[in-house]
Amino acid sequence: NAGVTQTPKFQVLKTGQSMTLQCAQDMNHNSMYWYRQDPGMGLRLIYYSASEGTTDKGEVPNGYNVSRLNKREFSLRLESAAPSQTSVYFCASIIRGGREQYFGPGTRLTVT
Amino acid sequence: GESVGLHLPTLSVQEGDNSIINCAYSNSASDYFIWYKQESGKGPQFIIDIRSNMDKRQGQRVTVLLNKTVKHLSLQIAATQPGDSAVYFCAEIYDYKLSFGAGTTVTVRA
Numbered sequence: 001n002a003g004v005t006q007t008p009k010f011q012v013l014k015t016g017q018s019m020t021l022q023c024a025q026d027m028n029h030n031s032m033y034w035y036r037q038d039p040g041m042g043l044r045l046i047y048y049s050a051s052e053g054t055t056d057k058g059e060v061p062n063g064y065n066v067s068r069l070n071k072r073e074f075s076l077r078l079e080s081a082a083p084s085q086t087s088v089y090f091c092a093s094i095i096r097g098g099r100e101q102y103f104g105p106g107t108r109l110t111v112t
Numbered sequence: 113g114e115s116v117g118l119h120l121p122t123l124s125v126q127e128g129d130n131s132i133i134n135c136a137y138s139n140s141a142s143d144y145f146i147w148y149k150q151e152s153g154k155g156p157q158f159i160i161d162i163r164s165n166m167d168k169r170q171g172q173r174v175t176v177l178l179n180k181t182v183k184h185l186s187l188q189i190a191a192t193q194p195g196d197s198a199v200y201f202c203a204e205i206y207d208y209k210l211s212f213g214a215g216t217t218v219t220v221r222a
Contacts, residue, residue, distance in 0.1 A: 004155075031208065040121070042201050042212030043156070050208055058209065090155050099144050099205060103155030 002026055004104035006091050012110045013081040021076040021107050023091030030096040032074035033058075034066060036087040037106075043090060049074055051096075081111045122217045125196075131189040133216045135202035138183060142204035147176060147187045150199045150215070159187070159200075194220050 007022045025032065030051050035043035035058075045058030049068040063085060065077045074093075078085060088108050092101040125131045137145065144163055148156035160171045162178050162185075169176050175188040185202050199215045 033210070035212075040214065042203075042214045043210075044212070045209060048209060059211075092155075099146060099161045100158040101156075101210060103157070106153075106155055 004091055004093055004102050006089075006104035006107050008107060009105065010108050012112065013078075014112055015082060017081050018077070018079050019081065020078075021089055021091075021109075022073070023075065023104060024073045025091075025093040025102070026072065027093065027095070027102065028071070029093035029098075029102070030071075031094045032068065033092040033094075033101065034064075034074070034076045035090045035092065036060065036085075037090060038087050046076065046089075081109075083111045085109065086111045120216055121214065122219070124219045124221060125192045126221050127192060127194060129192055131187075131192045131196065131218060133187045133189075133200050133202075133218065135185040135187075135213055136183060137185060137202070137204055137213075139204060139206055139211070140180070140183070142206045144205040145176070145178060145185050146203045146205065146210070147174075148201045148203060148212075150201065152198075156201060189218075192218075192220050194222065196220055 004025045033048040034046040037043045044060050047066040049055045052071045067075045088106045090106050091104040094101045146161040147159040150156045162169045162176045173190045177186045197220045199217050201212050201215045203210045203212045
């Protein structure tokens with residue numbers, strides 16, 4: 001049982017490049033989330049998927065898109081990366097009705 | 113903007129002493145309040161939660177107190193250990209979404 005896994009762990013992009021962050025969970029959770037964490041700040045919600053087939057915007061969705069590929073996988077895409085998107089990105093999942101979100105190890109993204 | 117915040121960004125504690133980490137919130141409609149611990153280079157890890165209709169909840173070495181009158185949440189860690197050094201976040205759940213505060217960095221002195 002790997003929990004929540006994220007790939008890649010580290011990534012450096014040039015401004016304007018695109019990339020997709022991958023997230024998968026093997027706990028049969030219904031809801032999945034993408035957050036970003038900037039220095040000295042808490043996590044801010046980018047997008048979430050309450051259940052397979054649905055996605056909704058969070059607090060800071062601009063510049064991002066998501067895909068809930070199936071119940072296990074939830075990807076985050078940056079179409080045209082900007083330096084302001086330099087951050088650590090965390091994926092999380094939770095079972096329906098639960099309160100404990102399980103987080104992945106994070107992806108550290110630098111945009112130059 | 114954030115509706116959950118912490119009073120102090122850092123806390124230094126002597127090993128063996130009790131730690132108290134505070135948090136203020138503004139959304140009275142939140143269903144649950146949660147404390148997370150984040151160690152360096154890792155994702156946040158759930159510690160304990162409390163439902164909005166409760167005042168106190170205890171776990172293993174941790175106690176969470178909720179004061180709805182002043183919209184205040186605290187986490188108490190008993191007999192703080194070196195392994196408790198981390199960043200602690202309070203968060204609230206409303207409409208299936210978590211909102212996090214900025215975090216308190218706890219450093220345990222030997």
